[in-house]
Amino acid sequence: MSYRPTAKTRARQKAQHESLLKTAVSIVARDGFHGLTISRLARETGIATGTVYKYFDSKAHLCAEVFRRATEREVDMVRAASFPDQPAPCRQRLTDAVTIFAERAILGGRLAYALIAEPVAPAVEQERLIYRKAYAGIFEQLIEEGVETNEFPDQSPSVSAAALVGILAEVLVAPLGRGDAATDQSLLIDPIRKFCLRAIALRETA
Amino acid sequence: MSYRPTAKTRARQKAQHESLLKTAVSIVARDGFHGLTISRLARETGIATGTVYKYFDSKAHLCAEVFRRATEREVDMVRAASFPDQPAPCRQRLTDAVTIFAERAILGGRLAYALIAEPVAPAVEQERLIYRKAYAGIFEQLIEEGVETNEFPDQSPSVSAAALVGILAEVLVAPLGRGDAATDQSLLIDPIRKFCLRAIALRETA
């Protein structure tokens, strides 16, 4: 034999993979998954279309990674708000979690819409479900705890958690799909927060 | 001249249009919008593909009509529950509306999923937004009334209405997209109803 991939080589490999992913996310942030095509990704990255396939098995895999990359941090933030280091009452943590989600979704703009609401191919939708479940799982755990400590009235944690996800997606993100971006989204945060508190904690304030 | 479309002709035209639409809805009910292709529609209707275009300008138009056809009745049912002939307290009407939506969605099964949650082409998504807005409009009016009569606590009717739509879509219909159909959906109705009542009316029962 006479060639072995070396550290430097593999670093370049990884860097290129990274670069592609970064470009892909930026395309999605601009034009959604709809705008993400292999040839455009190649063009913007400055390589040939075929080369993309040296780094990703298929477009589905690429989309999945883009999705993962863009969503993981979001989920982590919501998780951190739900289960902070400092102890806090469940209703406060719920409020914080909703707030964090909302603020970041608003900040994310087009990207948030792509991740949460944009119509996408079934393969991508599959990935999306994973992250919806991730959010739901966090909420569910929090609600369970709240019910146990009697901070929250008796309820189905799984249903309530899914409902929260639905609320956030529909109220906050779906409007981006329409021209409704006119509305100042930050005005939505407070009503949403209150709505969620009433629904989960049966009270108006944290 | 020597030919003028007559009543009988136009009746046949209309019947054919109707027949196509009916077949299209049935295809969507079986395999979603994903399964609706012009050639399949033609095949199942027993005509040539080209003929479909004598009745629909484009697939987008066809989908829009399918959507309209399948959704209009649903919206009407929810509207009727929200604004019944007999006077009733807003919280009761809210409960009824949610219940009707839920029961019909469960009955609708695959079709409900296609209408509410299935990933679809942007053109169809556009149509979907119209009907989401229709539901939201009904809820909004009802909530407004409830706030005015002090049955419901002060809140943003538009936000609360959108939230309701999100809840129903996510909790009830989205699971159909996964294999979660295992769960008996009718068990979801009561928790959802209670969740919505808490959120909107700040109480647990109608």
Add this chain to the structure above:
DNA sequence: TAAAGAAGTGAACCATGATTCACATCTATT
């Protein structure tokens, strides 16, 4: 520097499915 294994290239290929169109057939009028 020669050989082997990677990585890069981009035009060709393929799959899907909507849309068209030249032609045949039907229906209503004269």
Add this chain to the structure above:
DNA sequence: AATAGATGTGAATCATGGTTCACTTCTTTA
């Protein structure tokens, strides 16, 4: 029955965009 307008036909055409592949160009090792 002859004709004009309408409708029906379905194979061919288009459009889009993912995927492949024969080939070139690097990298590393001997």
